Amino acid sequence: MVKNRIDELIQIINQASYEYYVLDNPTMTDQEYDDYYKELLSLEEKYPEFKREDSPTNRVGGEVIDKFEKVTHEKPMLSFDDIFNEEEVIAFDERIRKTIKNPTYTVEPKMDGLSGSLIYKNGVLVRAATRGDGVTGEDITVNVKTIKSVPLRLTKNIDIEVRGEIYMSKSSFEKANIEREKNGEPKFANPRNAAAGSIRQLDSKIAAKRNLDFMAYFLPNPEDYGIETQSESLEFLKKLGFVTNYKLNTVAHNVKEIIQDIHSLAQQRKDLPFAIDGVVLKVNRLEDEALLGFTSRVPRWGIAYKFPAEEVLTTLKEIKFTVGRTGKITPNAIFAPVHVDGSLVSKATLHNEDYCILKDVRIGDVISIRKAGDVIPEVVEVKLERRKEDSIPFEMISICPMCATPLIKKDANHYCPNKECPARHIEGLIHFVSRNAMNVDGFGDRIIEDFYNMGYLKTVVDFYSLKNYQEELMMLEGFGTKSIQNLLDSIENSKKNSLERLLFGLGIRYVGKKTAQILAEYYKTMDAFINTTYEELVAIDNIGEMIAESIIEYINNKENIQLIEQLKKLGLCMDYEGKQIIENDAFQGKTFVLTGTLEHMTRDEASAEIEVRGGKVTGSVTSKTDIVLVGADPGSKYDKAKTLGITIWNEQEFLQKL
Ligand code: IVH
Numbered sequence: 060m061v062k063n064r065i066d067e068l069i070q071i072i073n074q075a076s077y078e079y080y081v082l083d084n085p086t087m088t089d090q091e092y093d094d095y096y097k098e099l100l101s102l103e104e105k106y107p108e109f110k111r112e113d114s115p116t117n118r119v120g121g122e123v124i125d126k127f128e129k130v131t132h133e134k135p136m137l138s139f140d141d142i143f144n145e146e147e148v149i150a151f152d153e154r155i156r157k158t159i160k161n162p163t164y165t166v167e168p169k170m171d172g173l174s175g176s177l178i179y180k181n182g183v184l185v186r187a188a189t190r191g192d193g194v195t196g197e198d199i200t201v202n203v204k205t206i207k208s209v210p211l212r213l214t215k216n217i218d219i220e221v222r223g224e225i226y227m228s229k230s231s232f233e234k235a236n237i238e239r240e241k242n243g244e245p246k247f248a249n250p251r252n253a254a255a256g257s258i259r260q261l262d263s264k265i266a267a268k269r270n271l272d273f274m275a276y277f278l279p280n281p282e283d284y285g286i287e288t289q290s291e292s293l294e295f296l297k298k299l300g301f302v303t304n305y306k307l308n309t310v311a312h313n314v315k316e317i318i319q320d321i322h323s324l325a326q327q328r329k330d331l332p333f334a335i336d337g338v339v340l341k342v343n344r345l346e347d348e349a350l351l352g353f354t355s356r357v358p359r360w361g362i363a364y365k366f367p368a369e370e371v372l373t374t375l376k377e378i379k380f381t382v383g384r385t386g387k388i389t390p391n392a393i394f395a396p397v398h399v400d401g402s403l404v405s406k407a408t409l410h411n412e413d414y415c416i417l418k419d420v421r422i423g424d425v426i427s428i429r430k431a432g433d434v435i436p437e438v439v440e441v442k443l444e445r446r447k448e449d450s451i452p453f454e455m456i457s458i459c460p461m462c463a464t465p466l467i468k469k470d471a472n473h474y475c476p477n478k479e480c481p482a483r484h485i486e487g488l489i490h491f492v493s494r495n496a497m498n499v500d501g502f503g504d505r506i507i508e509d510f511y512n513m514g515y516l517k518t519v520v521d522f523y524s525l526k527n528y529q530e531e532l533m534m535l536e537g538f539g540t541k542s543i544q545n546l547l548d549s550i551e552n553s554k555k556n557s558l559e560r561l562l563f564g565l566g567i568r569y570v571g572k573k574t575a576q577i578l579a580e581y582y583k584t585m586d587a588f589i590n591t592t593y594e595e596l597v598a599i600d601n602i603g604e605m606i607a608e609s610i611i612e613y614i615n616n617k618e619n620i621q622l623i624e625q626l627k628k629l630g631l632c633m634d635y636e637g638k639q640i641i642e643n644d645a646f647q648g649k650t651f652v653l654t655g656t657l658e659h660m661t662r663d664e665a666s667a668e669i670e671v672r673g674g675k676v677t678g679s680v681t682s683k684t685d686i687v688l689v690g691a692d693p694g695s696k697y698d699k700a701k702t703l704g705i706t707i708w709n710e711q712e713f714l715q716k717l
Pocket of ligand 1 (some may be wrong): 120136137138139140167168169170172173174225276277338358363
């Protein structure tokens with residue numbers, strides 16, 4: 060009977076997956092697996108009435124949702140306090156020993172992904188959710204069902220909640236980034252961001268393609284199953300069909316063993332197939348857990364030891380100078396590609412001449428690289444002992460690398476003063492369509508550079524005539540009918556943007572996102588703005604002399620006014636549409652502090668993004684701070700946030716939350 064065969068095939072395939080994923084011990088060739096899978100697929104197509112909810116064929120995704128529903132966790136999903144060195148490990152153990160006699164601990168790799176809660180009813184996966192703020196998360200069931208290492212049916216028909224980490228393996232991460240580069244999309248900074256971005260896809264087919272994984276590590280209600288220790292929880296999870304870190308998890312009986320186990324995991328880290336960012340310690344006996352309880356925020360019975368930022372050695376191949384939108388020249392270190400904290404990097408900014416001299420970087424030097432604030436690569440230092448004798452000290456260039464105009468120096472920076480410099484034009488075009496300006500989807504920086512060099516784009520006005528070159532564009536590598544259409548639609552849509560986006564997009568010197576917002580709110584229309592005076596400008600709150608002078612210079616230039624007139628004729632909105640309020644629970648009612656340099660926006664722009672979503676930005680970290688946003692080279696606010704256990708976001712997390 061067909062139904063029996065379907066049941067049998069599901070059983071065979073699930074058993075094979077269990078052996079492959081959970082036991083790491085494949086028993087079937089890929090060919091055999093594919094044959095069973097195809098047979099099941101064709102039977103299900105012919106007899107949809109027999110298709111089962113827990114069929115492995117459901118993993119290809121297909122369900123598209125329009126938003127993620129909110130779900131409340133039965134028990135809050137907490138995380139542990141972070142610690143950063145061995146002294147803190149010793150202090151943790153001493154603290155525990157004040158309450159518990161002879162504690163033992165599980166020592167587990169700290170998976171670098173995002174935590175997820177899976178709920179099974181009668182052995183079948185019925186709901187998966189993100190942690191969210193710990194109390195309320197988002198329903199990501201359709202996407203989690205595509206994860207091959209998540210059992211859709213357990214080996215026991217029980218009701219249970221299981222928590223663990225949704226993550227992307229290093230190999231899937233590399234693949235995803237190769238794909239993104241090919242499509243002109245920005246690359247993921249690390250596997251954690253890649254996993255977080257993928258699990259929040261509304262189209263589960265996309266999530267399925269990203270090849271995520273799940274590692275189970277926690278049962279919120281172990282007592283329901285007669286379990287007495289965390290290590291028994293982990294064994295129970297494995298028996299139920301979950302992937303656990305059974306080869307790496309250990310039990311330590313004293314602090315010496317904990318530290319040995321931490322060293323051992325740190326050593327294995329770079330060879331593991333997934334990214335880990337530390338080690339999680341949990342008191343093993345669950346009755347001890349109960350005695351220790353919680354502080355107001357976190358459990359006392361566990362802690363997360365975070366590895367220090369990984370530093371990797373490489374060789375400096377070249378110092379490449381780039382020209383920004385304002386003509387600013389930036390030296391960039393180009394080095395032999397290396398993996399740092401899970402991603403492949405090959406360049407880092409060297410900011411300006413002073414920085415290069417301070418670091419004394421020379422081509423051919425062995426340098427160490429790390430990721431600042433988890434995301435942006437930076438040169439830590441030169442290994443002077445490995446310097447070659449014939450190395451040549453850094454020398455700043457004196458002419459523009461694009462147009463050969465002699466550079467001028469202002470404060471610490473060098474600028475190309477040529478307003479017609481192609482590099483400045485290209486950067487200006489990139490800025491115009493960027494997310495905070497006109498927000499056109501589908502343009503990578505390279506495409507804009509290519510279009511500029513091919514003559515399709517000269518000024519921002521030309522974006523709106525690209526539709527006349529549809530056929531030519533289609534001949535270009537990487538473009539198809541659909542991607543061209545999406546791009547043109549997005550350009551057309553940008554005409555409706557409110558005035559502040561256009562004001563920001565024009566690239567007027569010193570007019571950042573926040574200033575553009577202030578100007579749009581004040582003038583309401585483009586006409587009023589271009590007819591303003593210096594006196595009127597400086598009378599506006601937060602508009603200083605420097606900004607006012609720059610605006611006057613801009614509007615006194617006939618070419619700029621002509622450009623605005625052309626944009627008006629093309630049908631771009633020239634009016635302020637009122638203050639936007641964007642609904643976003645991650646920001647609403649929360650107090651933020653910013654520290655360090657952000658790569659994609661200024662701090663003012665970041666503050667504006669927070670405020671438009673109902674958040675508040677303050678200057679110093681206190682117990683009332685909810686979130687600290689950390690950029691490169693953060694100040695003492697970062698340390699204070701860590702000490703107080705305040706949630707820390709890096710720039711990528713911030714962008715994702717936006
Ligand atoms: S146990 C009460 N075990 O790291 C906390 N968490 O603070 C229960 N993580 O947010 C979590 N690997 O997302 C636990 N083996 C592991 C983990 C782990 C990674 C994450 C988790 C949590 C944070 C710990």
